[in-house]
Amino acid sequence: MSLDQLAPASTAGVEGRSPSAMAWERIKHDRTAWISGGVIFFFLIIGIIAPLFQRILHTSPNSFHPEALDEAMGAMPIGHFGGISSTHWFGVEPRTGRDILLRFVFGARTSLSIALTATLVATVIGVVVGLLSGFFGGKIDQVLSRMMEIVLAFPSILFALAITPVLENVLESSGLPKGNATRIPVMIMVISTFGWPYIARIVRGQVISMREREFVDAARALGATRLHLVFKQILPNLWAPILVTVALNIPSFITQEAALTFLGAGVIEPTSDWGSMLLASVPFYSVDPMYTFIPGFALFLLVLAFNLLGDSVRDALDPKSSR
């Protein structure tokens, strides 16, 4: 039996696959991943096409609709389930008559864009800090690690509530316009400030285990600069843990964003946002439960979907760490 005869058979039987291809293969067969991915996609799409709803419903998220309210009955929506009707598919807000569907889809826009931007910022900071800290070690690592620990030790929501007005004042006095134009960047700053150490720590650990590996030594021997080693040799091998952390960070950032708004340090009315919808609905929960249910359920569904998808991605990339 010659080698020539064996070769074709072996390539047909054991196909050479990259780790990413293997992960993709596993994801493809994971129903949870598909469903949760679908839910996320759905919310992203409605956020993107929000203005289309405005056209279909012939109103804007901030317009009042006195005609949909019962003036004598405490200005509650006319009709059942919070005023659900052919003109207002999800009903209207008590007292103002603003269309809940429109506030919901525009709220998806605000909530998701803040959470996703914060994730991006936190990831970039976290990855850079983690790489530097892990690769250089020594004093740099000590300083950066202590920083991470300090940030992690803060009660983040409380601190965010305290720092938001201060930051806002600083930004406003430096010329930014009042209102959401300042508030939203502040929220992104605050959320990402408390989010980056999680990523940085994971990246740092991975880098430490990788920096003495042969391919790094080889590159070093060839005279590569340190920056080249960090960003060109090590970073490309880290995308799996980064992806997993990001996937699990997004839902926590979404809840943080909603929590901040709910507690009054978030998006300013009349801009709609799921957190502010929840906040506004709380006093009415016993008389108009639909109003609380809609943003509450959406938030629950989206966070659950992100979490499940995050789990699936982790399982796919690292099957050994199964639940």
Next chain:
Amino acid sequence: MSLSKKAIALVGTLALGATAFVMVPSSQAATAVNGPAPAIAGAVKGGTLTILEQGDFEHIDPARNYVGGTLDFYRFFIRTLTQYRTYNGKTELVPDVAADLGTTKDGGSTWVFKLRTNLKYEDGSKITCADLKYGTMRSYNDAILDGGTTYAHDFLKNPTNFKGPYTEPNGDLKSVVCSPKGDSITYMLSQPVPYFPYVTTFGSFSPVPKAKDTKQNYDSHPVSSGPYKIESYNRGKNMTLVRNTNWDPATDPARWNYPDKIVVKFGYEQNALEQQLVSDSADVQTAMSTDTGVITNLPKVLANPSAYKSRFFSFVSPYARYLAINLDTVKDVNVRKAIQCAIDLRTILLAAGGTAAGTYSNSLIPSSIKNGYRNFDICGRDVHTKPEAQIAAARGYLKQAKDVKKDLILAYRDKGVEPQRAEAAQQALEAVGFTVTMMKLPRAGYYTRIGQRDAGVVQPDVIQTSWGYDWAASSGIVYALLDGRTMTASDSHSNYSRQNVPALQALFAKADMITNPAASDAALGDIDQQAIQDYAAVMPVYFETSNFITGSKLGGVQVDGGYGTISPLAAFVKK
């Protein structure tokens, strides 16, 4: 007369006298001079009355209290020269520490009150005329005793510029004089004040024993002269009142004493408390609240009125909610008229809770002040049915305007439904072509900020505000809200419109001369109408309706006409 800044800072917390207001008490028949107060039908003695509040009382020191609900409540242990009594839905002024409603021989500049001589404090010591005078004198130390009304300073003569007994221990307020026997007291005023016996219902006309005056600390335990005394008071947590055995009902026409004990608890949350009271849960059946009305749970009550009938109280309060239009910044009257026309009263009232939460108004004077109220029309429109006509009218005025100003700043307070109301106003203004910048201001210091006129401070053009009058007469409203003389270069005081039109000021000068209360109401009513209709200085929106619910085992709860609040004064616990 101009109200001082202190009074104004508390606007919105105080409201007086909605019903049965009769002026010139000097001629009033002494129907209810002596005690005891008439019995409440079905009332029984005993039990514990519980009062649940969101926040602690701001002040219970009589010299410092200026909050409607607390002015009503603290009568359980504070007596004043005169007082309101509400019984069977009728409110009248009765002598309290005084034995009559005062007499004047010079048109209201000098007032003489006879005094009851058999009254005692909680420790059994006698209440004297000197104590009554001292109670007024200590209110002059308002740097230490902040809060409270300023009427004593505003009205009493003060030739020696007395600054209060803490500053001047040997000083004297020469305009308050006790008779040698101590059975009458005389007040000398710097101007005629025909309604002075109403002013003396405030705490700066209450007896305070000099030996027991603990200055700032008096706020935590004022010496009781009423039917109950303070057993314990933990600020922010709770207060317990027990019977004051030295109080004699026969000397008091204004107070009842049914429960054995009154427990006040602080720190409740609006929505949770509201729900507990509406559902009448077991622990609140003998409870009520004086600061927590039914707001978001109102639809439940309205949907089933018969179930709540015996314990639901709905009444028009004297709070006028209105938008002041700044004459300093919106100079063209046609622009101001366009603002008036643009405002959609319906969306604003809906944002506040609909017709159960308020009644539309066209004037700053409520219709209950019969001689002052004028049923005129603003912008000639029917607010309910013709929003298009309203928009067209507003645009018409904008076309006529010479000094066009389309960018407006709308100031509002971040409290309750006020942001939603401001948003409703914003939408209505933008519908006719204005661009509205929202100026959201914190609750604390709101009234000070919107009154600022200093150059360099951003001036709002439209100001969402409210006013609860201190006595039910045009003079309690129009002078404070529209008189240009209240303003200084840096502070509009409560004249938030910065009204100082010469033609209107000429009318004010004439109105000053009128001493007849009915004629004064009418003259000031004309000013109100002209300021709104011709000069578009304000846009009235609605008079608020208060809705309260009590536990099912309480009886005798009343709507107090004197303070426009729900009152526990005559409450009893059902057996």
